Amino acid sequence: MTRASKKPDARVPLTGLFGVALEAMLEDFQQLLKETEFNDIRPTHGCVFRFVKGDGMRLTEIAELAGMTKQSVGEVVDDLVVRGYVQRIPDPGDKRAKLICLTERGEQAQATGFGLFAEVEKEWIKRYGAERVTQMRALLEEIAANEAPEAVPELARPELAHV
Amino acid sequence: MTRASKKPDARVPLTGLFGVALEAMLEDFQQLLKETEFNDIRPTHGCVFRFVKGDGMRLTEIAELAGMTKQSVGEVVDDLVVRGYVQRIPDPGDKRAKLICLTERGEQAQATGFGLFAEVEKEWIKRYGAERVTQMRALLEEIAANEAPEAVPELARPELAHV
DNA sequence: GCAACCTTGTAAGGCGTCCTGACAAGGTGA
DNA sequence: TCACCTTGTCAGGACGCCTTACAAGGTTGC
Numbered sequence: 033m034t035r036a037s038k039k040p041d042a043r044v045p046l047t048g049l050f051g052v053a054l055e056a057m058l059e060d061f062q063q064l065l066k067e068t069e070f071n072d073i074r075p076t077h078g079c080v081f082r083f084v085k086g087d088g089m090r091l092t093e094i095a096e097l098a099g100m101t102k103q104s105v106g107e108v109v110d111d112l113v114v115r116g117y118v119q120r121i122p123d124p125g126d127k128r129a130k131l132i133c134l135t136e137r138g139e140q141a142q143a144t145g146f147g148l149f150a151e152v153e154k155e156w157i158k159r160y161g162a163e164r165v166t167q168m169r170a171l172l173e174e175i176a177a178n179e180a181p182e183a184v185p186e187l188a189r190p191e192l193a194h195v
Numbered sequence: 196m197t198r199a200s201k202k203p204d205a206r207v208p209l210t211g212l213f214g215v216a217l218e219a220m221l222e223d224f225q226q227l228l229k230e231t232e233f234n235d236i237r238p239t240h241g242c243v244f245r246f247v248k249g250d251g252m253r254l255t256e257i258a259e260l261a262g263m264t265k266q267s268v269g270e271v272v273d274d275l276v277v278r279g280y281v282q283r284i285p286d287p288g289d290k291r292a293k294l295i296c297l298t299e300r301g302e303q304a305q306a307t308g309f310g311l312f313a314e315v316e317k318e319w320i321k322r323y324g325a326e327r328v329t330q331m332r333a334l335l336e337e338i339a340a341n342e343a344p345e346a347v348p349e350l351a352r353p354e355l356a357h358v
Numbered sequence: 359g360c361a362a363c364c365t366t367g368t369a370a371g372g373c374g375t376c377c378t379g380a381c382a383a384g385g386t387g388a
Numbered sequence: 389t390c391a392c393c394t395t396g397t398c399a400g401g402a403c404g405c406c407t408t409a410c411a412a413g414g415t416t417g418c
């Protein structure tokens with residue numbers, strides 16, 4: 033205590049705490065996912081599953097949402113095609129473009145994934161308290177909508193939330 | 196609204212929110228760091244700066260704390276040596292081992308880094324409210340101490356906090 | 359209709375971060 | 389002393405992402 037004044041900023045940086053929380057939650061998620069038939073899905077695939085909608089999206093659009101290059105997302109899509117989760121169908125209105133859409137299996141995987149995320153969150157609510165977790169979620173949603181609106185279109189444009 | 200019941204789990208997963216918050220805060224930090232003389236420090240270097248203490252630590256120990264392999268941390272240390280932030284001195288009590296310790300420049304960088312993290316947090320408190328951010332930090336600290344105690348020794352063993 | 363320009367997606371190659379496997383040198387306990 | 393463990397390093401590779409360059413297809417203005 034006598035030396036406490038020597039390190040006024042010695043608290044663990046918030047970035048570290050975010051990182052630990054992210055990693056822990058992702059591990060819980062992967063653990064649950066491993067028990068399903070979709071156990072070949074890796075975190076990287078999330079950049080597609082998070083955004084792709086039923087009626088198909090263009091690579092360019094997904095890349096913008098994910099904040100990645102078209103090439104990088106293209107690689108992920110290639111992988112998901114091989115695994116049977118998505119397919120590229122020609123855009124009827126533009127011969128350059130292809131619509132990336134979920135296969136039936138892909139739809140199931142997406143629904144399962146979102147369901148498991150909800151499950152993990154419920155588990156954390158049990159562990160740490162509903163009020164605290166809910167408050168944290170609310171703040172994080174506000175932060176996300178503020179700091180990276182393009183990454184969370186559902187929050188930035190609430191009118192699309194039920195599409 | 197009529198279709199709201201179709202997607203009960205359509206909230207943005209917490210992992211995504213953690214990721215966005217982490218990225219945004221890290222960017223704020225790097226922005227500030229860029230203005231200092233320590234602007235060649237990258238996020239990867241954090242695995243050493245976060246843990247290394249004044250009187251030196253072994254590679255093995257840092258690797259365990261960081262949850263990485265010795266080889267990976269060794270690579271980071273190599274880089275930090277080249278940049279003049281740390282040095283390896285032979286362990287007097289064990290000829291196999293080397294103590295990794297901060298140079299004077301390294302100590303300054305570490306202090307600056309922790310200071311900037313505190314500054315960014317203050318900025319976020321201004322933006323989002325002291326009470327909410329403080330509550331979030333408290334919860335995150337509890338989560339971290341629970342889910343990955345080895346990664347946050349200060350929290351898991353509070354008696355060391357003022358070392 | 360056509361030339362200049364933009365958009366969409368892909369191919370090729372590279373970089374950074376992390377891993378696994380194998381090992382030499384040094385410590386440790388029977 | 390011998391078998392075994394620990395410490396750190398070398399070599400090689402996986403993975404996720406990037407940059408550069410380009411062909412094919414739209415779009416705009418004349």
